[in-house]
Amino acid sequence: MLAVAVPTIRADLGLTTASAAWVMSGYVLGYAGFTLLGGRAADLLGRRRMFLTWLGVFLVFSMLGGFAINGWVLVVARFVTGVAAAFMTPAAMSIITTSYPEGPQRDQALLVFAGVGAGGFSLGLVIGGLLTELGWRWVFFAPVFLAGAILLAALRLLPAEPRPEPAPRGHDLFGAASAAAAMLLLAYGIVRLEHRGEGLGLTLGALAAGMALVAAFTVIERRAKAPLVRLGIFRRAAMVRADVGALLFVGAFFGFQFVVTLYLQELRGWSSLRTAIALLSMGCDVVLAPALTPRLVNRYGNSRVVFGGFLLAIVAYGLFLPVDRDWSYAAMFPSLIIAGTAFALAYGPLTIAATDSVTEEEHGLASGLLYTFTQFGSAVGISTVTAVYGIAALGGDGSPDAVLDAYRTSLVVPVVMVLLGAAVSALGLRNGARRTARHEAAAPVTRDGADDGSPGHGRRRPTPNP
Template sequence: MSAPPVTEAARPAPPRPRSRWLALGVIATGTLMIILDGSIVTVALPAMQEDLGLSPGGLSWVVNAYLIAFGSLLLLAGRLGDLVGRKRMFLTGTAVFTAASLLAGFATGSAVLLAARFLQGVGSAMAAAVGLGILVTLFTDPRERARAIGVFSFTGAAGASIGQVLGGVLTDALDWHWIFFVNLPIGAAVLALALPALPADRGLGLRAGADAWGALLITGGLMLGIYGVVKIEEYGAWSAQTVGSVGGSLALIAGFGVRQSRARTPLMPLRVLRSRAVVGAGVTQILTLAAMFAFQVLAALYMQRVLGYGALATGLAMLPAAVMIGAVSLGASARLAHRFGERQVLLAGLVLLAGALGYLARVPVHGSYVPDLLPVMLLISGGGLVLPALAGLGMSAAGEEDAGLASGLFNTTQQIGMALGVAVLSTLAASRTGTLLAGGAARETALTSGYRLAFGVGAGLIGAAFLVALLVLRAPDPRKASRVAPASDPRKPRRPPKAA
């Protein structure tokens, strides 16, 4: 039986102009809460360990339980949003995340805390997977869409830096429980405003893509793969645990691809992957986020372990990076994309990021903030060009029937990139540091050398991202009017694309 065609009733009603911007504010606030939670926890980990008596391995699971649930469920949640309604998925995810935050805040033992962190990851995946999909269906004018994506992208960068500062303040002034309680008023406000602000959509219906076996394969494959990646630093890149996890993940994902090519109602129609924009933006994003997220983590470690900064001072030192990214993504990125095209803006931003990491690769042992770190915080403004351009390019080929899936896929590549970056570059830094310590080097010298290596490799990843964007991505002229592609009847054969 063929999947039913998309009817007008399944599509959201055209929103009023003002309600679109209110919807953007709701989605951006929800995204800010999710991203903020990911970074706010890292600052409070020592306090959690002391209070709950967590082992180093148990402490890592406070982060990993969230990452595994979040990263592995994004693709599935995005597609389910297309099927059951993206507004319903966003509301449910926000409610689950808020309730899990309450549970985590009251946790008095490790078991409850880890279960709450896993549930937070589930809720985050449900809400984050469909946010970008909602935006591209609301903002169809190229200039307005660029502005909306700029705001959406800014929340990711701002949330990470604000989380580090806020985590230090709450942990020092109150205790670590409040890093979770702070989500409650934000989540309640998002839910209250989302009900009237987000457009109602009925979705395609589960019959259009209720592939249970496909869901099991892709979720299991992503979960196993992310687990293998986040444990690289503990086990090593070529250990039996890592090779087994990553190999099993690839096998499950390959099985998912075979299943989707044969399923009558596939969970992920493979037509999505025929787009150069989707694939090129995904690969570019994995490479870019691997370098940028590793920069955020390793630069903070350098300031704390080498320069002797405290948690709050480290967060404040990273704040200029968020301010610069915000100023560029909110102020300049949309205008530049409209004038020069998203691909050109992306390439320019990657050049700035490569310069930032290249400059950081020469950081000295006895460094000072103004000459050695502040220029990096200014050059990292390239992220304010890169992130909105990648979002625009990655969603440019999404039709209304696939907007949630494309959004989930885009967010999945983000998580893969961040997990890979931290795992691989942290392992490289630790390996170099260990070798130098074994040879008798001073601790600060060994640590700095390890961070330099990681930053240099990060600059190389940005260079690889530049090449992918240059050779693969082809963006349409942003000055031409465009709109979200109408949903097609899956019973009708698609015409093959014309040769370029």
């Protein structure tokens, strides 16, 4: 919701361009920096407890942002709400994955969960445009009322859980500190790519320090008696593919959305409300994710549906590459509707694959890893298209045609990201086919050769005695 409100906030509070950018980046920094820790906290300290506690924190600091009278209060509020989301979202997802047995029921629940999230991405733009017309502070106050309603409902509907047993080997405090510091520095370095002219040395230094802390974290986890992250979880190839695929897909989606928003508002002069309504067609995932995606997953499997989503995304972003100054909405519509359809197909199945076959004790960790990759994806997508746009714009003369050329150049970034994602997801197709072949080869047969799902490993069922 905040994406279309930033220009109004900047004008009202008299913020510099850099300060206004940190209103968006602060949330990403908090979210990406603490999601891994938040996911593990849900496993160790209780999923319901983490969800309720951090939902309350989210509510309080969202209200603080609505009352902010200067930029630094707004950035702090956004950072803390990002941290709250980092603890709250993996807890919510792991509540779902532990409430349903592995199989069709859990897949259906996760597809609904992902569909609601996908709808939030798209409808947030429209709602943000409407609320900004009333006053930008409502962009902060509206989540307060929504979070309050969810908090009351959760207190009543979420079943109580036993208090977690104290960790017999203690908690991995050094691992937690190094993980949080590493994620914060990496996220900071990535979002700084948007802030050109503030010093390349600091950006590279943050990224280098973050990578060094990742290495330190790995050493700590190998030696810890009770590691925050069991490194063996990264041997699950399907989970790693899903996490990397989510990073690339979400990064491309948000990068594309960001460039289109700039094109419509800055080059075409459209209002925030008109821009939000124009992008509403990308919200088709609200309908498609719960209605179409489950049927496709049941029929073709996660891997094929994810791959189809990437292919559609390639088409969507590729169609927008030749964008012109006087394009009609009809010319833009195919890209927008196909992009929304691609999101509906890929996002939910990626969520399933990221937690599939993970033990219940590590569902919070798997969820935290997924959302860590997702948040880094959004940061990478937006920061990279912004940096590419800035470099391309520097080579122009500032005319509308030069600005348009810079937009076209930056649109190459989401195309490259979904091409890479399609290559990653194609590996899942090959491995999935092998698993299917092995399953069919080992399946028991009835008298007519059909798989009856019973143990027997190829033995024929005896003829019943008449």
